[in-house]
Amino acid sequence: MGAQVTKQEQDIKNALVLLEGQMQAMRTAGQKVEDTVQQAAQHFHSTASTTFQQKMQEWIETYNQASAKVNNLHASLEAANQTLNTGDSQAQEHAAGWSGDIDGIHGVLSGGGSSS
Numbered sequence: 001m002g003a004q005v006t007k008q009e010q011d012i013k014n015a016l017v018l019l020e021g022q023m024q025a026m027r028t029a030g031q032k033v034e035d036t037v038q039q040a041a042q043h044f045h046s047t048a049s050t051t052f053q054q055k056m057q058e059w060i061e062t063y064n065q066a067s068a069k070v071n072n073l074h075a076s077l078e079a080a081n082q083t084l085n086t087g088d089s090q091a092q093e094h095a096a097g098w099s100g101d102i103d104g105i106h107g108v109l110s111g112g113g114s115s116s
Helices: 011-044 047-096 100-108
Strands: none
Touching: 011 047
């Protein structure tokens, strides 16, 4: 038998909120670095400035990769939540269809025939 999946709606919402906060902080940091690189390019013309700008470009590339992964994690968590919500709704709909003659169903399944 497979493991039973339980879903805590508030835990998923909390995780999404935390990720969204992290994504915003990452966007802010990324923008600050890009602004700093632009300022250095405009105002400083030296070998040290060029090296600094190259290192910051490397940081920005790594940041963009990490940011994409965090965005994918967020999207995957939202998709998983939707899938679980859909599965839960479908299970409830199917369970509602079994609310008829429980004694009769039990009798048939136990080999005793219908109790009607």
